Amino acid sequence: MTKKLKVATIGGGSSYTPELVEGFIKRYDEFPVSELWLVDIEAGKEKLEIVGNLAKRMVKKAGLRIDVHLTLDRREALKDADFVTTQFRVGLLEARAKDERIPLKYGVLGQETNGPGGLFKGLRTIPVILDICRDMEELCPNAWLINFTNPAGMVTEAVLRYSSIKKVVGLCNVPIGMEMGIAKLLGVEHSRIRIDFAGLNHMVYGLDVFVDGESVKEKVFSLLTDANNTSFVKNIPGYGWEPQFLKALNALPCPYHMYYYKTKTMVDKTLESAEKEGTRAEVVQRLEKDLFELYKDENLNIKPPQLEKRGGAYYSDAAVRLITSIYNDKGDIQPVNTMNAGAIASIPYDSAVEVSCIITKDGPRPLTMGDLPVAVRGLVQQIKSFERVAAEAAVTGDYATALLAMCINPLTPSDTVGKEILDDMLEAHKEHLPQFFKESGV
Numbered sequence: 001m002t003k004k005l006k007v008a009t010i011g012g013g014s015s016y017t018p019e020l021v022e023g024f025i026k027r028y029d030e031f032p033v034s035e036l037w038l039v040d041i042e043a044g045k046e047k048l049e050i051v052g053n054l055a056k057r058m059v060k061k062a063g064l065r066i067d068v069h070l071t072l073d074r075r076e077a078l079k080d081a082d083f084v085t086t087q088f089r090v091g092l093l094e095a096r097a098k099d100e101r102i103p104l105k106y107g108v109l110g111q112e113t114n115g116p117g118g119l120f121k122g123l124r125t126i127p128v129i130l131d132i133c134r135d136m137e138e139l140c141p142n143a144w145l146i147n148f149t150n151p152a153g154m155v156t157e158a159v160l161r162y163s164s165i166k167k168v169v170g171l172c173n174v175p176i177g178m179e180m181g182i183a184k185l186l187g188v189e190h191s192r193i194r195i196d197f198a199g200l201n202h203m204v205y206g207l208d209v210f211v212d213g214e215s216v217k218e219k220v221f222s223l224l225t226d227a228n229n230t231s232f233v234k235n236i237p238g239y240g241w242e243p244q245f246l247k248a249l250n251a252l253p254c255p256y257h258m259y260y261y262k263t264k265t266m267v268d269k270t271l272e273s274a275e276k277e278g279t280r281a282e283v284v285q286r287l288e289k290d291l292f293e294l295y296k297d298e299n300l301n302i303k304p305p306q307l308e309k310r311g312g313a314y315y316s317d318a319a320v321r322l323i324t325s326i327y328n329d330k331g332d333i334q335p336v337n338t339m340n341a342g343a344i345a346s347i348p349y350d351s352a353v354e355v356s357c358i359i360t361k362d363g364p365r366p367l368t369m370g371d372l373p374v375a376v377r378g379l380v381q382q383i384k385s386f387e388r389v390a391a392e393a394a395v396t397g398d399y400a401t402a403l404l405a406m407c408i409n410p411l412t413p414s415d416t417v418g419k420e421i422l423d424d425m426l427e428a429h430k431e432h433l434p435q436f437f438k439e440s441g442v
């Protein structure tokens, strides 16, 4: 009898689940998962049923022996799991819409993982992930935690700092999206591309780009000056980079860097589209409605192509590629969020970074990147400080710490505006921030 291989996915009712299931089906030969437990909360019960039944049909069509379980009992799902993947959203898309809308009232970027929105997503998410970690210590102490929940960098930082879980990897689809996008621009197969990634989640730079081991950085820079070539994820339009700026920067920015190097344009565009078609969360709410209608179709037994309109494309590839490499001790190179351990000289040893790593059965081993170029080092360090202070605020529920996190974020224009946004958002998200509303809280 083959050994049981159990995966628990928290936030299993997510519209992204068919991506993940497709990944497990494609890589079944290398990773023969026998039980997939999709977990959600009461409020996500209906979605869990719909997406879970689609998952079952997908597995049946593939002719594989994967038992798909749907449950609201997280502890039952975690018991003896080998891998735990997390893709939940505290407060659902309604909370994300508030993260996006409220800062815009103050002329500040409203975005899921950057600026005040990223801070609040972290404040809501970190207590929940730490609770999951406590359950894991008890129910599946040997399992790997593969976190996809945003803000993925801050969440990984919090797990490393505030839990006893060491087997944690944070994952994002931005690096793989950049690799795929650049491969396409260069007209080469994805497998021939390698990018040396270093930085933080949604703040990662490509320090060099190789095709078959030869650097093509200069060529890639010249392609990225064209706006059509710079949208590597569906949720961020591309606006092209100034050629001389890019050359001088001498590193490949990720799509999220547009919020930092083109702040005014991005705030204006975000405002404009919020007025025209709604914020990204509101657009996604409509997309999700359509997706769930499709998922209900009993004849559907594959991942529908419409899911590719979401920003998380290639998520399954990234997630299952990582899990498969850990399971098989592959030793291939993948960019993930993990403890720096000296890989990037200018970031603390014990902080989470997003960096190219060798993936082994003992987890990611970061490749040594040395120091970041001086022109990018400061911004990365600033965001790292922001993430650390934000994680501390999430754990302590301390108002002054949250205010500090808000005001040191480079997208917050002043301490006064920062305080106004903070107060507004604390009130709006009260229900999901109990740590700030204890007796002695605000």
Ligand code: G6P
Pocket: 150, 172, 173, 174, 233, 234, 235, 280, 284, 309, 310, 311, 312, 313
């Ligand atoms: C990108 C990011 C993810 C994020 C997603 C949002 O791909 O890397 O971290 O969750 O976009 O996509 P959405 O379709 O929800 O706007």
